[in-house]
Amino acid sequence: MDMNLGDLSVVGGMVANVVSVVGVVIANKYIVTEDNFNFMILLSFLHFTSTYIATSTLLRFKVFIFKPAPLSSVLPVAIGSLLSVAFMNLNLAHNSVGFYQLSKLACIPVTITLEYLFYHKTVSWPILLTLIPITFGVGLATVNDVTVTMKGLTYATCAVVATALAQIFTSTYQKELDCNALQLLIHTAPIISFGMFCMIPFFDDIGNLQDVPITIPLFGHLLLSCLFAFGVNVSNYLVLGKTSPLTYQVLGHMKTILIFLLGFLVFSQKYNMKIIAGISIALIGVILYTELKRRGVGSAKANKIRASIDFSNNQKSDVCSEERAKLFGGEYEESEPIDIVELHQETNDRLSTKESNY
Numbered sequence: 001m002d003m004n005l006g007d008l009s010v011v012g013g014m015v016a017n018v019v020s021v022v023g024v025v026i027a028n029k030y031i032v033t034e035d036n037f038n039f040m041i042l043l044s045f046l047h048f049t050s051t052y053i054a055t056s057t058l059l060r061f062k063v064f065i066f067k068p069a070p071l072s073s074v075l076p077v078a079i080g081s082l083l084s085v086a087f088m089n090l091n092l093a094h095n096s097v098g099f100y101q102l103s104k105l106a107c108i109p110v111t112i113t114l115e116y117l118f119y120h121k122t123v124s125w126p127i128l129l130t131l132i133p134i135t136f137g138v139g140l141a142t143v144n145d146v147t148v149t150m151k152g153l154t155y156a157t158c159a160v161v162a163t164a165l166a167q168i169f170t171s172t173y174q175k176e177l178d179c180n181a182l183q184l185l186i187h188t189a190p191i192i193s194f195g196m197f198c199m200i201p202f203f204d205d206i207g208n209l210q211d212v213p214i215t216i217p218l219f220g221h222l223l224l225s226c227l228f229a230f231g232v233n234v235s236n237y238l239v240l241g242k243t244s245p246l247t248y249q250v251l252g253h254m255k256t257i258l259i260f261l262l263g264f265l266v267f268s269q270k271y272n273m274k275i276i277a278g279i280s281i282a283l284i285g286v287i288l289y290t291e292l293k294r295r296g297v298g299s300a301k302a303n304k305i306r307a308s309i310d311f312s313n314n315q316k317s318d319v320c321s322e323e324r325a326k327l328f329g330g331e332y333e334e335s336e337p338i339d340i341v342e343l344h345q346e347t348n349d350r351l352s353t354k355e356s357n358y
Contacts (some may be wrong), residue, residue, distance in 0.1 A: 013238035014251055020231030022262060027225040035218045039204040044085060047229035048093050051296040054190035054230045055182055064123045067183040073173045078191035080166030087159035089203055094152035101142040103156040111164040111245050119357035130289040137282025138253045141260060141275045166244040181237035206264050254286050
């Protein structure tokens with residue numbers, strides 16, 4: 001199912017996703033810089049644990065109905081998410097920030113390729129063309145220094161593939177299971193949370209954690225971050241379930257643009273012409289992509305309509321050819337589509353010829 005702007009749940013999910021992501025980025029930045037709580041995997045563990053608690057609470061109050069899901073369908077989503085987080089952290093740790101941003105841009109072509117290889121899904125040329133200004137613009141705005149090692153390149157490759165697969169699996173299995181975001185999230189959140197807990201010793205400095213004082217302000221900031229993270233997780237699943245991994249990728253770049261703009265407007269960050277040009281180019285691409293999706297260009301629904309029209313035209317052509325054979329004698333053969341006006345004119349000509357013979 002491709003994006004349909006008439007579907008209010010899709011639009012609402014996208015708006016909630018943008019607001020939640022911007023909120024969690026600002027909250028996490030404050031926690032790291034002001035509270036000196038620089039433990040990203042532990043923070044991710046808290047995010048998914050609170051998400052599971054929140055979904056369980058909503059289920060208890062019958063906000064949604066529990067829907068059983070086989071472990072074989074839940075595990076790919078959970079493992080894909082875990083591998084994405086793990087390798088993206090390793091990618092950032094072993095490469096420059098510029099190359100890290102560049103690798104994130106590679107998620108779009110990798111997603112398109114994997115969807116074609118696994119599910120034979122293709123993307124129309126108009127849609128592909130809109131992705132060029134999006135990726136180029138975001139790259140121009142975010143990528144500066146690019147240094148990479150062989151180990152870093154390996155981690156980046158694994159991170160991009162894992163991220164693309166996680167999004168494809170989330171979208172595909174949610175549709176196959178016919179469940180909504182909360183119904184899938186209540187299955188995946190505890191698995192991801194457990195996986196994050198196991199990853200903490202490998203990515204976070206546990207020794208320094210003992211030196212961080214747990215104060216009431218820090219607790220409040222963590223709680224706020226978890227609240228935003230819940231919104232991110234639910235809206236992520238909602239958008240992926242209602243649209244496609246490619247649309248989700250474009251939405252991700254839109255969030256990057258908005259974070260830049262907020263940094264400029266709210267935090268008075270200074271930007272050069274290179275960043276402004278990149279944001280402008282990317283924004284044009286996002287607008288074009290959204291407009292094409294609104295019109296249904298390249299969507300499965302549009303393709304079905306075209307196929308139906310072609311089939312209808314072929315049927316009309318066959319009927320016209322058969323009627324001609326009955327009127328003028330001879331056998332019916334499949335031929336090119338016949339214009340009704342042309343058939344009518346030919347009939348009149350034949351009748352006029354018969355009358356002149358009499």
